[in-house]
Amino acid sequence: MYYKKYLSKLKGWVFALINGVLPPRCPVSGRIVDRVGSLSAESWGSLTFIGSPFCKCCGMPFQIVEEDADRQKDGPSNQLCGPCLSSPKPFTRARSVFVYDDVSRDLILAFKHGDHTHLTVTFAPLLLKAADEMLDRADVIIPVPLHWTRLVKRRYNQAALLARALASKTGIGFQPYVLKRVRSTPPQGHKSARDRHENVRKAFVVVPEKSDMIAGKTIVLVDDVYTTGATLEECTHALLAAGAKQVDVVTLARVVKSH
Numbered sequence: 735m736y737y738k739k740y741l742s743k744l745k746g747w748v749f750a751l752i753n754g755v756l757p758p759r760c761p762v763s764g765r766i767v768d769r770v771g772s773l774s775a776e777s778w779g780s781l782t783f784i785g786s787p788f789c790k791c792c793g794m795p796f797q798i799v800e801e802d803a804d805r806q807k808d809g810p811s812n813q814l815c816g817p818c819l820s821s822p823k824p825f826t827r828a829r830s831v832f833v834y835d836d837v838s839r840d841l842i843l844a845f846k847h848g849d850h851t852h853l854t855v856t857f858a859p860l861l862l863k864a865a866d867e868m869l870d871r872a873d874v875i876i877p878v879p880l881h882w883t884r885l886v887k888r889r890y891n892q893a894a895l896l897a898r899a900l901a902s903k904t905g906i907g908f909q910p911y912v913l914k915r916v917r918s919t920p921p922q923g924h925k926s927a928r929d930r931h932e933n934v935r936k937a938f939v940v941v942p943e944k945s946d947m948i949a950g951k952t953i954v955l956v957d958d959v960y961t962t963g964a965t966l967e968e969c970t971h972a973l974l975a976a977g978a979k980q981v982d983v984v985t986l987a988r989v990v991k992s993h
């Protein structure tokens with residue numbers, strides 16, 4: 735049992751040693767960059783950043799015809815997308831930095847599973863910008879939690895790293911232990927939207943003795959990817975049921991063609 739701990743320490747030392755000797759590289763393109771956690775110019779250029787117009791609730795970017803572009807470019811759209819019109823979301827609004835595609839998938843996988851936690855430095859200002867309109871009135875920043883078994887396996891929760899960085903940039907309170915994942919759900923993988931909702935149903939609760947930290951509060955919920963929104967909706971339900979006043983969502987990436 736103990737050898738795992740030492741193996742993990744050894745891995746950390748080797749990683750630190752390699753970092754000290756070899757120049758830092760972009761986790762997407764592999765090109766040499768100025769400092770650890772930076773992206774190369776090529777990688778920046780291949781990310782698709784989400785800008786207006788988008789659904790004012792879920793943040794889904796709208797495809798618009800050219801003549802409407804000038805009219806709508808100044809600020810978020812007042813329109814709702816079809817799914818938000820037919821089935822309103824429990825959160826007030828969701829915003830994301832970039833589209834989840836081949837490039838951002840590599841980037842997020844490196845951040846999530848590849849120990850590239852120093853990418854937080856690159857992501858924090860992007861999240862700050864995407865969440866701009868919701869931070870003024872926010873009381874608490876909360877990450878989507880991992881189940882403890884997965885946390886042991888991965889050693890860190892990527893959503894918590896993002897949430898903590900956003901909290902330290904804004905001075906808003908960071909509460910990583912209020913919301914808890916009580917069911918270890920199978921990976922969402924290629925599940926359909928309906929299966930994803932079923933998969934995470936009642937998977938999250940607010941820790942009862944911490945509910946006074948969110949009662950009546952406006953919350954910013956943070957995750958790495960918005961896929962169908964199932965996980966974020968489930969977390970929002972739990973927070974609202976425990977007395978939160980409002981929940982807003984910010985993620986790094988967003989799946990644009992949801993199934």
Ligand SMILES: [Zn+2]
Nearest residue numbers: 789792815818
């Ligand atoms: Zn929408």
